[in-house]
Amino acid sequence: MTSNIVDMVWLKNNLEHENLVVVDCRFHLGEPDKGYEEYKNEHIPGALYFHLENDLSAPTGKHGGRHPLPDAGQFSSLMERSGITKESIVVAYDDQAGGMASHLWWLLKYFGHRKAYVMREGFSHWKAAGYPTDDRLPATEKSSYTASPNDDMLASMEDVRKALEDPAVRLVDSRSEERYLGISEPFDPVAGHIPGADNENWQARSDSEGRLKDKSAWNEELQDYVNSGGDIIAYCGSGVTACVNVLALAETGRQAKLYAGSWSDWVSYGDNPVNRRTK
Structure with missing residues (x-):
């Protein structure tokens, strides 16, 4: 795929692909637990959840901003405990017009992951289309992953x-x-x-x-x-x-x-x- 974006029809048709990893990135500034609660209630089948502040940001300090960039070690650990390898096709989605999913896409690209994509639509569109949803938390097997930042x-x-x-x-x-x-x-x-x-x-x-x-x-x-x-x-x-x-x-x-x-x-x-x- 030459684009960095996939449509929800493509995702629905490829949910069983052995290398596919779907990540729910829903997050609400000021309500940091709301996105995860939404995920636990209902999500795309098999989707993992990455929390903006707990998973995708480093601890805050005097400088670095409100969501500091994680280092290679932190990102590698996240990938490993999520079962993601360099061959994984990672598709991120949210319900915030791509505002959170695009951030994961960028992090994946920055740390050297080639197969990173954003779903064009949000979870609400997926649900409105009558596509399958689930409330089960997926099991993962630890993988090996080495992040390589591209400054x-x-x-x-x-x-x-x-x-x-x-x-x-x-x-x-x-x-x-x-x-x-x-x-x-x-x-x-x-x-x-x-x-x-x-x-x-x-x-x-x-x-x-x-x-x-x-x-x-x-x-x-x-x-x-x-x-x-x-x-x-x-x-x-x-x-x-x-x-x-x-x-x-x-x-x-x-x-x-x-x-x-x-x-x-x-x-x-x-x-x-x-x-x-x-x-």
Whole structure:
């Protein structure tokens, strides 16, 4: 498959594939246990559950943002206890318009996993279609896995600082317009955006029903970035939902780097500049 996205019809037809691993990534900011409760109640048959904060993030500290990037050891351990090997076909899904599933996709790619995909639709669409669901927790057999980080996919805080002086680098703020402008900030202590950043709300990459759009739509919406020559660095609040924009750009053939610490890391350094709307 050349795309990073699969449709739910494909997934339904391939649930019995011996190398397929389905991962439920449902998560709600501010209600960290809700996604797992939803999973325990009902999920795609055979799906594992990865928790954004317990499984897919390192412990928080002074810097690194609200969902710090896990290291290779932590990620390898997660893969091993989940029975995932380098040959596994991993399909991630959520019910948040790809906001959580795309983050797992990015982590898999970053740590060297080739066969990583996002389901275009959410769990609600799967259920509405009358596709099978289950409430049983799958058994797994421990595997062997060695994660190999690709730092070409990553932008550090220092990289972003340098980008402020380089007009060829495009900074993409993936949060809502209200957070970008500094009108509201529900999660972080400082409101606003990194100077020079454009605003491309990650939610615009999906349709009104929360399905990820297709490549042709993204080619049109992101044409300015697709045709640009310099580096693209995407960020959001904590390096999670920005992965939707990274995914969309990847579908168009354009690589974007992820500033994993994102806004929550940026504002943890008191001397970093901030732009916000003025009255």
